[in-house]
Amino acid sequence: xPRGASKYNEEAQxxxxxxxxxxxxxxxxxxxxxxxxxxxxxxxxYDVIHFDEKGIPCTYLSCGLTxxxxxxxNSTEIATCRIRLDNxxxxxxxxxxxxxxxxxxxxxxxxxxxxxxxPDGSVILFMGHGKAPIISEHAIEMEVKTDFxxxxxxxxxxxxxxxxxxxxxxxxxxxxL
Numbered sequence: 001x002p003r004g005a006s007k008y009n010e011e012a013q014x015x016x017x018x019x020x021x022x023x024x025x026x027x028x029x030x031x032x033x034x035x036x037x038x039x040x041x042x043x044x045x046y047d048v049i050h051f052d053e054k055g056i057p058c059t060y061l062s063c064g065l066t067x068x069x070x071x072x073x074n075s076t077e078i079a080t081c082r083i084r085l086d087n088x089x090x091x092x093x094x095x096x097x098x099x100x101x102x103x104x105x106x107x108x109x110x111x112x113x114x115x116x117x118x119p120d121g122s123v124i125l126f127m128g129h130g131k132a133p134i135i136s137e138h139a140i141e142m143e144v145k146t147d148f149x150x151x152x153x154x155x156x157x158x159x160x161x162x163x164x165x166x167x168x169x170x171x172x173x174x175x176x177l
Contacts, residue, residue, distance in 0.1 A: 025038065028099045
């Protein structure tokens with residue numbers, strides 16, 4: 001069953017696609033005052049316009065963006081991914097000293113170049129909060145951890161047919177005993 005909306009699924013079914021990654025860093029707090037800033041990034045070669053978390057069109061800035069893939073397993077480990085911005089200059093690293101990147105809300109989305117103009121043209125791959133940012137002269141790397149919920153602490157399989165009692169085939173299970 002596809003996870004995306006109708007426009008995204010139509011584009012995903014085509015034989016040739018051009019996927020791009022979109023990253024939202026939402027409400028980054030300033031260290032000295034109470035203002036907050038949001039940052040929208042993409043791994044595309046040029047700046048693109050897509051919708052933000054409120055459904056308003058905004059510009060996603062092009063940068064050397066990579067992220068580690070996230071896999072779903074049966075373990076109870078809380079999922080994390082790493083986002084890395086390569087080739088940032090000293091000015092960007094200097095600006096980063098004035099903003100607190102820890103605990104900032106992060107959304108990682110996948111879209112296609114042909115679906116950017118539609119609000120349902122992307123699908124969320126990962127959501128979480130930033131943790132342990134590493135800022136250097138040439139790159140910024142941050143670990144993103146999903147929010148804690150009891151659902152993620154439960155086993156992934158909710159139904160085990162082999163654990164139910166044996167019902168003889170000659171008995172109609174719709175009638176009570």
